[in-house]
Ligand SMILES: *Cc1c(COP(=O)(O)O)cnc(C)c1O
């Protein structure tokens with residue numbers, strides 16, 4: 001048995017039995033995202049520091065008592081989570097912060113953070129006896145779901161914008177999903193997926209409507225606290241599209257706080273792209289969300305009509321954090337700088353989080369001794385075209401040492 005006690009609507013507060021609803025609040029409709037409630041007393045007996053220390057499992061399933069799954073029966077063997085956290089002292093020096101940590105989520109099986117959610121979504125679908133699974137996604141949730149559906153032998157139908165990067169589409173096809181490229185951006189893909197779900201009754205993994213998916217995402221928040229020996233950083237930078245990732249991380253951190261395993265919570269900084277920043281704007285004007293066009297190369301956070309904006313804003317506000325927006329030029333610079341200084345190659349949306357840190361540092365908004373963690377949410381090889389925009393051309397020479405010497409000298413390297 002799971003420790004889920006019910007669901008609560010983030011909009012109207014109404015509570016529901018787990019079995020009574022499938023996706024969103026019946027009273028509020030699609031805006032009524034549900035939050036999963038747990039019996040924390042029972043969980044507190046199982047997840048103690050001592051028990052965790054003795055647990056040899058190095059995946060996100062070490063937090064199974066905090067997940068909405070009955071047992072281990074439907075877990076797929078692909079290993080998710082326990083991704084490395086690297087220290088980046090040179091960048092910390094450059095930015096004038098006490099410590100900089102980079103968590104490399106590109107190390108997950110399909111190379112993004114989304115595997116934390118898909119692994120839970122597919123297990124949940126199997127538990128419920130679903131036979132078909134679907135989602136709409138900017139790309140990574142799609143390729144991740146396709147990977148887990150492949151592992152589980154479950155047919156998947158995936159809706160992505162026609163502009164999704166080739167690497168992500170290649171992942172979808174190679175995992176054997178039925179891939180639908182939808183004209184008109186992510187918002188249109190989302191709507192078409194909703195209609196297909198209503199028509200054919202497939203299980204909808206879209207994080208924005210399925211309350212159980214954010215639960216998978218929260219394992220990153222749980223994990224980073226444990227990996228840092230229960231001494232969380234002062235701030236965590238996360239890029240924001242739909243808002244599920246930052247909301248999930250906050251939920252995980254808050255659960256440890258509630259269970260008494262950490263005594264203080266970090267501030268969260270939600271980073272959006274300047275060309276598509278509806279959640280940041282709604283936060284600034286303390287008002288409702290107004291959809292915006294999707295004008296950024298950071299495809300994973302190009303979300304004109306975010307569905308989980310209430311949870312995302314609540315996470316940032318409760319943590320006494322903020323939102324910040326960065327331009328595509330800043331994202332490209334961040335991608336290059338982070339990769340060249342740490343060896344972590346992250347896609348534009350992952351680099352945006354680091355770009356947000358650079359921006360706040362430049363604005364003098366950070367304390368000198370702050371400990372900062374940046375979530376690098378996806379691997380850079382997923383979007384090679386994006387990466388190539390961030391860098392110059394390679395040297396091209398005939399196979400001749402003198403030609404090489406001239407080319408190196410022209411480039412001005414100190415070692416020529
Ligand atoms: C999905 C995604 C995000 C943002 O997550 P949301 O839940 O949409 O806010 C950030 N980075 C990458 C690489 C992603 O795939």
Ligand SMILES: [Zn+2]
Nearest residue numbers: 009012025028
């Ligand atoms: Zn409601």
